[in-house]
Amino acid sequence: MNEYVGIDIGGTKIEAVLVDERNTVLNTCRIPARPGAQNVLDDVIGITRRLGGEPVAVGVGLPGQVDSVTGVVRDIVNLDIVKLELGREASKALGIPVQVENDVNAAALGAVALIDDQVSAGDTVVFLNFGTGLAAGVVRDGHVERGYSGSYGEIGHIPVDPNKFLCNCGQRGCLETVTSGGSVAKLWPGQPPLPDLIEKAKAGEPRAMEVYGIVQHGLADTIQVVGQAYDPKLIVLGGGMAKTGRPLLDMIVEEMRRREETSHFITSLHLPERLRLAPVEQPIGAIGAALAAPRD
Template sequence: MTVLLGVDLGGSSTKVVLQHGSTVRDQRVLPGRLSADGLPGLAAALRDAAGGDEIAGVGVTVPGILDETTGVVRRSVNLPWLDGRDVAAEVSALVGAPAVAMHDGRAAALAEAVLGAGRGTRDVYVLTLGTGVAGAHVVDGSARPGAHGAAGEIGHVSLDPEGLPCGCGQRGCLETVVGAPSLLRRWQQRTGRTGGAVSAISDAADAGDPDARAVLDEAGAALATALLGLVAVLDPGLVVLGGGVGESGVLRARVEAGLRARATFHVVPPVVPAGLGRWAGARGAALAAGRVAVAG
């Protein structure tokens, strides 16, 4: 039996999906942040996941800018050891099967558009809100990479040139306002409380806490600004909010209200939660693996 593997490289863990055809046979999380010398260990984990089955293809997500023509990672803010590496070629050599690398936001978007919340809609924009912020435009089942493989970095659109420094080198990027670490940092600055999760801010806001509401209102307004520009440029038929922050619903109502209040000529699309949860990136990588397996 042949299987496909989808690998989602993340800032704190690696998710792996194993598929036979379109059927998901296994999903597992490899804990810990993958380091520069971790690819052989990852390959061993993939072979273990496959058992005795033949691996027909592997898809790997990259959290950063990827030249999809050469397969070389141009810049990964959250996993900088990926910079300059052809991850697909390395994984292919280690596993002994065709492999393809894909921007993590585009992988998640592809899965959501084809299999998840966007299924049945031909023009979908998927925004992933988690530790980082990424997005992708999927039209007719194809996630658009851009001319240089850099499309989708909506988290690094600067909304305030005098704002907080971002890991990409700019200031005031969307990610510095709506990324999960940024939400928690702003919450801590206002209240002095440390630790916790974004859900704690949401719970406090629901209970009437003015500091929590201010943090979420600011984030919702920033995201609405970014999406209004996106609607003006791309005119998507549907916007899907994924990732831990997007799916929690803490910002969705605020974003929808902001879009409706500020739209003029814009046709505001429905804004819906993602349907595949934290496995969207790995599922998208598995879709890409199926395509490279057929091509190979």
């Protein structure tokens, strides 16, 4: 039975898995991420060898501009990478094919695999990554949707939030400015931010209630954008904020139910019923990267 390696590269850590053809995890490894193109290349090679086994292919998920055809990655600010021909160089060193994929797309594949019992052939599933930023990975009939320019799923930069906070992209009012983990930490610098915000808001603290309302409204807007633009069977909530668990889900559903009270159209979409929490206790990104590895 063939074995595959999946590697999830973040700004602070690299997580890798060795899986078989049934996506059963045979081994795992985690190391700190090191900035610099050569370091990232060396770490991809090193962690693959450390996992052991006899992998026939490798998949790597990472942020930045990723060309999944050429294996070239660009502009990964947190890792100090301007350009790296990761696919070609890692494949040459390891002697096996290496597929490079956007990290959110990889996580989307991993999430679908881990909730496989709820997904049928032909279904569309959207994975929402509430991390430092906000982005969506769209999986249709088991395959990642990419679009024309590589910006498919960049819903975090849709400028619809009425607060009009300045976004790093240069626009104002982007969804990312009120719904990402990074933005919530700025709006409510608690420890950890979202659980603390929810607790304080439920206790009636005025400023917490104000921020809670801002974030809740943005989260519901995000779900509506996804529901109406992609019409997926499931919307899976992932990323760092998803570790909040059920309170995050409740926060969104509460606002969606409010909107349903005044709109038959919103009620007819049944969006709350489509929401799922990603199994964040599992290495979703690395498993998804393994699924992205070339398979005969």
